Amino acid sequence: MRINPWSAVLLLGVPVAFLFIFFIVPFGTVAVASFRMPADGGWSAANYVKIATDGYYWGALYLTFKIALWVTLLVLVVGYPLAYTITYNVRSTLLRRIIYIVIVTPLFTSSIVRAFGWLVLLGRKGMVNDTLVALDFVDKPVQILFTEGGIVIGMAYIMLPFMVLTVASILQNINTSLLEAARDLGAHPIVAFLKVTFPLSLPGVIAGSLIVFTLSVSAYVTPSILSGGKKTVMSMLIYQQYAATLNFPFGATLAVALLVSTLLLIAGYLLVIERHAKG
Amino acid sequence: MRRILMLGVTAAGVALAAPSFAQEKLVVAIYGGNWGTAIEKCVFQPFTAATGIGVTSEPSVSTVTRSKLQQQKGNPALDAVWIDGGISELAMADGTVGTIDPKKVPNIANVIDEGVYKRKDGSIYAASTGFYAVGLTYNTKEVKEAPSSWWDLWKKEYEGKVIIPSPVNAAGIPFFLTINKAAGGDIKNVQPGVDRLKTLKVSSYYDASGQGASNFQSGEAIIGAHYATAAWGLADQGLPIAYAVPKEGAPSSDIRIHLVEGTKKKESAEKLINFAISKEAATCLSENLYVGPATKGVTLTDKAKARMPWGPNGSVKSLFLPNWEEVNANRDRLTEIWNKQVAGK
Numbered sequence: 351m352r353i354n355p356w357s358a359v360l361l362l363g364v365p366v367a368f369l370f371i372f373f374i375v376p377f378g379t380v381a382v383a384s385f386r387m388p389a390d391g392g393w394s395a396a397n398y399v400k401i402a403t404d405g406y407y408w409g410a411l412y413l414t415f416k417i418a419l420w421v422t423l424l425v426l427v428v429g430y431p432l433a434y435t436i437t438y439n440v441r442s443t444l445l446r447r448i449i450y451i452v453i454v455t456p457l458f459t460s461s462i463v464r465a466f467g468w469l470v471l472l473g474r475k476g477m478v479n480d481t482l483v484a485l486d487f488v489d490k491p492v493q494i495l496f497t498e499g500g501i502v503i504g505m506a507y508i509m510l511p512f513m514v515l516t517v518a519s520i521l522q523n524i525n526t527s528l529l530e531a532a533r534d535l536g537a538h539p540i541v542a543f544l545k546v547t548f549p550l551s552l553p554g555v556i557a558g559s560l561i562v563f564t565l566s567v568s569a570y571v572t573p574s575i576l577s578g579g580k581k582t583v584m585s586m587l588i589y590q591q592y593a594a595t596l597n598f599p600f601g602a603t604l605a606v607a608l609l610v611s612t613l614l615l616i617a618g619y620l621l622v623i624e625r626h627a628k629g
Numbered sequence: 630m631r632r633i634l635m636l637g638v639t640a641a642g643v644a645l646a647a648p649s650f651a652q653e654k655l656v657v658a659i660y661g662g663n664w665g666t667a668i669e670k671c672v673f674q675p676f677t678a679a680t681g682i683g684v685t686s687e688p689s690v691s692t693v694t695r696s697k698l699q700q701q702k703g704n705p706a707l708d709a710v711w712i713d714g715g716i717s718e719l720a721m722a723d724g725t726v727g728t729i730d731p732k733k734v735p736n737i738a739n740v741i742d743e744g745v746y747k748r749k750d751g752s753i754y755a756a757s758t759g760f761y762a763v764g765l766t767y768n769t770k771e772v773k774e775a776p777s778s779w780w781d782l783w784k785k786e787y788e789g790k791v792i793i794p795s796p797v798n799a800a801g802i803p804f805f806l807t808i809n810k811a812a813g814g815d816i817k818n819v820q821p822g823v824d825r826l827k828t829l830k831v832s833s834y835y836d837a838s839g840q841g842a843s844n845f846q847s848g849e850a851i852i853g854a855h856y857a858t859a860a861w862g863l864a865d866q867g868l869p870i871a872y873a874v875p876k877e878g879a880p881s882s883d884i885r886i887h888l889v890e891g892t893k894k895k896e897s898a899e900k901l902i903n904f905a906i907s908k909e910a911a912t913c914l915s916e917n918l919y920v921g922p923a924t925k926g927v928t929l930t931d932k933a934k935a936r937m938p939w940g941p942n943g944s945v946k947s948l949f950l951p952n953w954e955e956v957n958a959n960r961d962r963l964t965e966i967w968n969k970q971v972a973g974k
Binding site: 593595 | 690692719789795796797798801831832833834835836840843844847848849960961964968969972973
């Protein structure tokens with residue numbers, strides 16, 4: 351199919367212009383600022399040297415990726431069965447629509463409100479601890495809030511819809527006759543799932559995990575509220591530089607470092623997958 | 630025909646626009662939330678009623694207001710701005726705030742010395758419209774004996790139930806310096822303060838005042854360093870929360886009004902500043918926000934008097950007003966020390 355060159359320019363131009371104005375230009379400004387020195391306004395790479403040579407910033411970067419990875423895994427473990435059930439086990443269209451609405455509704459609420467909700471639920475006197483104590487699982491309330499685990503729980507809840515929707519949209523398009531063929535040939539349902547359904551749904555898993563991972567890496571509100579300042583991820587350090595210390599160049603350097611290292615990780619991830627797919 | 634129509638439209642436009650020339654409208658940066666609401670109620674509404682000059686408020690936090698002024702330098706869209714102590718000094722150094730002339734703003738003579746901020750050459754760049762402080766906020770049901778010292782936070786029975794501000798909060802660094810001073814350190818040597826804070830078993834460090842308040846609400850925290858205004862706000866909601874001034878001093882700051890350098894509505898903006906520091910406006914702000922008035926001769930109700938940041942019997946002298954220029958010069962270093970040695974312990 352050929353399209354009119356003008357349509358092509360328009361089709362391609364609009365998103366490119368959008369990206370340019372709202373991403374490339376602001377990011378370029380940030381990247382340029384990262385080479386400035388706060389003291390005299392001169393040019394220098396000293397900010398990068400500081401990050402690279404100080405173990406504290408490597409630690410923050412490591413924690414950021416570690417939390418994002420746990421969030422991605424947790425969301426996958428919870429989200430995949432959910433998407434599977436909605437697609438294959440819910441027969442009524444109405445019920446399926448209702449489930450989608452329930453999954454999407456939390457996205458309409460501000461993440462600040464949801465993080466404050468977790469403060470109440472996960473606290474020493476919160477519902478989770480009350481239940482654990484009442485069921486005699488623990489003697490006294492356990493510390494969930496203001497730990498890495500607490501941050502992961504809060505973020506996973508926020509990220510869940512992205513995984514469910516991405517995976518479900520792929521599952522819906524899998525040709526069910528393939529599954530029927532596998533069953534006809536005597537495959538156990540679990541084997542049929544592992545050999546047919548799951549491999550075919552991998553594009554959804556990959557896309558979903560990329561969305562969840564990148565959103566988790568850059569999330570600020572949830573980790574800053576649920577960490578209670580005891581765990582520091584990169585977004586919190588960046589905010590601190592821009593809002594409190596007012597060292598914009600160093601904040602910019604941290605932002606560039608986070609973006610570049612995230613891109614590298616994702617590139618590596620995709621490369622491994624591609625190799626694997628070929629092999 | 631079309632031309633005639635255009636003329637008509639233009640004429641109508643001019644006619645409609647004319648009254649707005651006569652009735653000037655100021656654009657003023659204030660705070661969000663109940664602080665902004667109180668300023669609108671105590672200053673803007675009575676000011677417009679008295680002078681006919683309208684005010685459009687632009688809510689934002691001090692650091693953002695400062696950035697806006699930097700971007701608008703030379704052609705400001707703002708006419709007057711409220712900025713907190715600490716950031717106010719930075720705006721002065723940026724050259725974005727103008728000079729308040731006592732001849733044009735006569736009420737400045739009625740403001741206490743601590744509330745009038747001058748450049749090295751003696752010119753005034755800011756006037757205080759109320760002091761606030763961070764002191765010992767505690768749950769009266771859980772904390773049996775009213776605390777009186779910062780060191781009470783280290784008591785064994787409060788372990789894991791204490792909150793203090795992080796450096797992102799405006800009170801974070803001043804609090805750090807207060808503890809450091811009480812522990813025998815100074816701004817060059819913060820090791821004594823770090824050593825003490827390292828041993829404090831906190832529940833969490835809060836960035837925003839609301840986060841701190843929510844910790845008291847849920848019972849996650851029972852004692853901590855928090856704003857007097859927030860403590861009394863919780864008490865007004867019926868929670869068993871009280872506030873005490875620690876004997877080592879409560880780190881304090883204030884909400885200050887500034888004239889924007891190069892405003893085209895200087896005369897009206899000066900009138901507004903004069904009004905904001907008047908006895909009536911100061912009384913109203915203190916009654917609503919429990920900020921300590923910077924204007925002399927303010928008479929408060931007993932309730933407000935008991936809730937002043939300096940306590941029922943204190944004065945501005947009982948506050949620990951940081952040397953902001955020193956704090957600003959060391960903000961970077963102190964935040965890094967905090968990140969690595971206190972939060973990341």
